[in-house]
Amino acid sequence: MRFTADLHIHSRFSRATSRDLDLTQLWRWAQLKGIRVVGTGDCTHPGWLAELERELDPAEGGLLRLRREPLPDQVPQSCRAPVSFLISGEISCIYRKGGRTRKVHCLVLLPDFAAARRLNLALSRIGTLASDGRPILKLDAKDLLAMVLTASPRALLIPAHAWTPHFSIFGACSGFESLEECFDELAPEVHAIETGLSSDPAMNWRLSVLDGITLISNSDAHSAAKLGREATIFDTELSYDGIFKAIATGKGVAGTIEFFPEQGKYHADGHRCCGVSFSPEETIAHDYRCPACGGKLTVGVLHRVELLADRAAGAKPAQAPPFFSVIPLIDLIGGALRVGCSSKKAETLYFQLLSGLGNEFHILLEAPLNEIAARSTATLAAGIGRMRAGEVEIEAGYDGRFGTVSVSAPEEDAT
Secondary structure (H helix, E strand, O other), rough: OOEEEEOOEEOOOOOOOOOOEEEEEEHHHHHOOOEEEEEOOOOHHHHHHHHHHHEEOHHHHEEEEEOOOOHHHHHHHOOOOOOOOEEEEEEEEEEEEEEEEEEEEEEEOOOOOHHHHHHHHHOOOOOOOOOOOOOEEEEOHHHHHHHHHHOOOOOEEEOOOOOOOOOOOOOOOOOOOOOHHHHHHHHHHHHHHHHOOOHHHHHOOOOHHHOOEEEEEOOOOHHHHHHHOOEEEOOOOOOOOHHHHHHHHOOOEEEEEEHHHHOOOOOOEEEEHHHHEEHHHHHOOOEEEOOOOOOOOOHHHHHHHHHHOOOOOOOOOOOOOOOEEEHHHHHHHHHHHHOOOOHHHHHHHHHHHHHHOOOOHHHHOOHHHHHOOOOHHHHHHHHHHHHHOOOEEEOOOOOOOOOOEEEEOOOOHHH
């Protein structure tokens, strides 16, 4: 069965997240986006885990579903579809290894509530779990992996947003140069990495050490509307074991839906306070210092990939699945209408399109352009066509500032 999943999200129990991150809103926005399986996020938080156990029932093969689904009128008829949940969470490991302080975020997928409780009991001996949905623990990522596998041999640990500078396995600020350097003899138990918003599969294909490692994408959503800004396409059995085997072997991962990586907020090098954005070559020429203030530049994902890559850009391993780079529909609508993405005018057209054509992924990737034009504007339809062709205008993100990715449009269609 072919379906789309977003397995790394957060709940309202995580810091800097929206209060709308509850199961009802996740259920609703999964349908609006076109997502069949959603990670619960934050399974280590005792309050959220209790809510999950109270509100979810068993579904297909170890997945979960809402015990009491809301009235269907919250979702347009054209988008309505079943939604299943999979127990997941993110853990921040901060520790010393190899003479350096390491900061590695890890995504955990678990097969059942019993495994989640076992893991949480082990983690509670390390630090406090109730203060944040994404707990910060003084814990070696290797030791976390051992705890995850003890909780269940069917659990998965996946390095999260693997390239971002500050909190990732390969990040420039505290990262490692290989999975083996991080996980030692347990490295073979790491079957996948999450590429993150600032990189895409093509960038990761440049590293031969990642051959055989499954590349997955997720939104890391901090509000329900951000669900699905990246996602993974599976072609496997709709079950926990189906997803587990697909990630563990790579067989059954049919592709990913991606940000244009330049839109990620750590793609390029730079210094946000001074408005300095550099290519890797410019950073090296300036000795990694900001020319405006002399401070250290934040080395971005592109630079880090260049340092570790042993293949030229454009290399693609045999059997690597495709990926599809998209711009969020609400951003495209805002650009076409020349209004803010959060404006009432943009939001109204967004829901009109969903009601008429189907979920967001269908509109972005599949819907005929003439049908999009008929229900919106020729400008928007042309913009979606250019996005599908990769004909985009990009100003790369850097040092925590999101980049801008847009499609040009004929002046006469912009009204």
